Amino acid sequence: MKGWINGIGWVTAAGFGRGRESSEHPFCPGLLEIPKRRQVFEQPDMRFGRLDEFSRIGLAALAFCLRDAGEEAWDKKRPIGIVAASRYGCLQTDLAYLQTMLPDQGKLASPNLFAYTLPNCFLGEAALRFGLTGNTLVLNQADRTGLAPLRFALEELNWSGQQGILTGTCDLTPPAAFAVGNECPGSLFLLLEKTPATDVPSYGELVLCDNEIIFAGTRVVDLPSLVTACLAVKK
Amino acid sequence: MSRVVVSKVATVTALGNGLGPLWQGLLAGRSGIAELTRFDCANYGSRQAACIKDLQAPLNGSLLDDILERVAKQIGPLPSDSRLLVASTKGEIDRLTTACREESAIPASVLFEPLLAKIARRFELADGGCNINAACASSTIAVARAAGLIAAGQAEAVLVYAADLVSEFVFSGFSALQALSAEPCRPFDQQRKGLNLGEAGVALLLMNEERSRACGYQPLAIVAGWGAANDAHHVTAPARDGSGLILACQQALAKADIAAGQVAAINAHGTGTLYNDAMELTAFNAVFNSQLPPLHGLKGSLGHCLGAAGGVEIVIACRSLQQQRIPGTVGCHQPEAAGQGRLSAEPQKISGDYLLCSNSGFGGINGVVLLQGVS
Numbered sequence: 001m002k003g004w005i006n007g008i009g010w011v012t013a014a015g016f017g018r019g020r021e022s023s024e025h026p027f028c029p030g031l032l033e034i035p036k037r038r039q040v041f042e043q044p045d046m047r048f049g050r051l052d053e054f055s056r057i058g059l060a061a062l063a064f065c066l067r068d069a070g071e072e073a074w075d076k077k078r079p080i081g082i083v084a085a086s087r088y089g090c091l092q093t094d095l096a097y098l099q100t101m102l103p104d105q106g107k108l109a110s111p112n113l114f115a116y117t118l119p120n121c122f123l124g125e126a127a128l129r130f131g132l133t134g135n136t137l138v139l140n141q142a143d144r145t146g147l148a149p150l151r152f153a154l155e156e157l158n159w160s161g162q163q164g165i166l167t168g169t170c171d172l173t174p175p176a177a178f179a180v181g182n183e184c185p186g187s188l189f190l191l192l193e194k195t196p197a198t199d200v201p202s203y204g205e206l207v208l209c210d211n212e213i214i215f216a217g218t219r220v221v222d223l224p225s226l227v228t229a230c231l232a233v234k235k
Numbered sequence: 236m237s238r239v240v241v242s243k244v245a246t247v248t249a250l251g252n253g254l255g256p257l258w259q260g261l262l263a264g265r266s267g268i269a270e271l272t273r274f275d276c277a278n279y280g281s282r283q284a285a286c287i288k289d290l291q292a293p294l295n296g297s298l299l300d301d302i303l304e305r306v307a308k309q310i311g312p313l314p315s316d317s318r319l320l321v322a323s324t325k326g327e328i329d330r331l332t333t334a335c336r337e338e339s340a341i342p343a344s345v346l347f348e349p350l351l352a353k354i355a356r357r358f359e360l361a362d363g364g365c366n367i368n369a370a371c372a373s374s375t376i377a378v379a380r381a382a383g384l385i386a387a388g389q390a391e392a393v394l395v396y397a398a399d400l401v402s403e404f405v406f407s408g409f410s411a412l413q414a415l416s417a418e419p420c421r422p423f424d425q426q427r428k429g430l431n432l433g434e435a436g437v438a439l440l441l442m443n444e445e446r447s448r449a450c451g452y453q454p455l456a457i458v459a460g461w462g463a464a465n466d467a468h469h470v471t472a473p474a475r476d477g478s479g480l481i482l483a484c485q486q487a488l489a490k491a492d493i494a495a496g497q498v499a500a501i502n503a504h505g506t507g508t509l510y511n512d513a514m515e516l517t518a519f520n521a522v523f524n525s526q527l528p529p530l531h532g533l534k535g536s537l538g539h540c541l542g543a544a545g546g547v548e549i550v551i552a553c554r555s556l557q558q559q560r561i562p563g564t565v566g567c568h569q570p571e572a573a574g575q576g577r578l579s580a581e582p583q584k585i586s587g588d589y590l591l592c593s594n595s596g597f598g599g600i601n602g603v604v605l606l607q608g609v610s
Contacts, residue, residue, distance in 0.1 A: 114408030124598030140347030
């Protein structure tokens with residue numbers, strides 16, 4: 001099973017970025033800056049300000065990824081899906097929502113926050129903004145390599161009529177109680193497509209064979225090493 | 236490509252433990268929706284929900300533990316090499332709410348990784364599994380994924396386990412969104428006023444046909460087609476033109492390689508909200524070229540079971556194909572014009588081999604599974 005890596009975008013403790021503007025992979029421990037609208041989109045956008053932090057980092061990374069692939073603009077909806085892995089999901093949003101729900105026995109429960117207490121909601125934000133009509137889901141799975149969503153996406157891509165899948169990870173800094181040390185919070189997505197990008201050179205072909213992910217002839221051990229390899233190819 | 240069959244199922248719903256009582260209750264037009272006593276509803280827009288009877292959380296546990304135990308006992312032994320796909324939208328949300336209310340430490344079990352480990356352990360599966368979160372289409376998409384894995388030869392057996400609770404967290408949220416019906420909900424009725432929440436646990440063992448036969452299981456249905464598509468329209472409201480659901484239906488029909496006219500019945504999502512039900516009728520009329528087969532929805536009986544809704548509905552669809560009838564849509568007394576003649580509060584006879592199940596959810600996602608009866 002194969003897919004072309006046509007775009008890479010991220011929001012991490014290293015900052016905001018996309019593959020064609022960077023030379024080093026962005027995964028690192030540290031404080032995560034939550035992007036503001038003007039750091040992601042040029043045009044005013046009332047919806048962005050209403051998003052919870054989890055959705056903001058996810059949506060921003062997806063936007064940077066599509067921009068990197070030259071596929072941010074669209075005039076017709078397209079069969080591109082999103083498979084996003086998350087360990088903590090929207091736990092921080094759940095906690096924020098509970099702070100509105102608990103004090104007055106539900107009287108002041110926030111409908112806006114509640115709307116984002118499903119971790120797949122930011123996928124809907126991306127779908128409507130970028131005209132994406134593929135399958136969209138969040139995956140929770142024990143996986144320290146970051147490769148589980150890529151395997152899932154490669155299978156989806158090859159078994160369905162979807163043209164592409166945006167796949168990667170999205171996690172805010174976890175609550176202190178869950179910190180295990182050396183977390184690299186943030187979101188990073190790759191755009192995998194059936195064919196190489198037309199407006200920019202592709203990073204290369206990703207292959208899934210016997211559950212191993214291969215890039216440029218080498219077995220990929222984790223997501224950071226894959227991104228490093230992609231950024232090296234570009235140069 | 237291997238044919239994918241549903242080999243074993245188990246259900247726990249407001250209409251009892253097991254498919255037998257559930258099926259009989261649905262045929263009798265019973266509803267599990269009742270006055271909610273689990274938490275104080277004084278400040279919410281409804282007091283109605285479909286709760287599982289006598290659900291008890293173990294000490295320092297979740298109500299989900301009781302559901303898991305009941306489902307696991309019911310389904311019995313499984314092939315130990317089965318892959319595990321879980322579909323839950325909020326997992327142990329009751330424990331998170333309690334911890335925040337009591338200002339105590341948040342238990343790790345509110346994360347999906349420990350929940351998955353617990354589920355895998357209880358079913359005695361080696362696979363650690365993954366949870367698929369696609370809102371109210373979660374279990375439909377998990378069944379589709381399971382079928383994909385088996386059809387491609389990546390797995391011989393996959394257990395799909397789905398469960399969600401009636402929790403104050405979700406209840407208050409839907410109340411704040413003004414989506415709850417103060418009365419028992421009325422899917423597809425002209426007077427519908429919103430949804431009622433429900434809870435359920437469901438397990439479906441999907442296998443390739445040869446392995447199922449070798450294990451001595453009598454297949455309940457064939458998973459003939461599946462599809463998933465996003466509306467790309469809105470995060471909490473469906474696309475009024477039903478574009479995402481139409482796409483998902485078309486994908487499922489193409490995968491099954493059948494014409495829309497071969498579908499004998501539809502098990503619709505039918506939440507009872509104004510916009511969802513209208514969207515579905517628009518989409519189905521487009522897919523079936525205004526020649527709708529009989530259709531029904533179960534949420535007037537079971538409430539909206541969130542991530543578990545699709546799984547329960549697929550189990551019911553297996554039985555519907557076997558018995559060539561679909562349960563009534565409880566609460567639907569004056570069907571919407573677009574569904575008139577095809578919707579009924581009473582059970583309907585059907586005639587044919589295929590039944591289409593659909594679910595749609597927040598985030599604009601739509602999932603469709605197309606079942607084929609086993610002769």
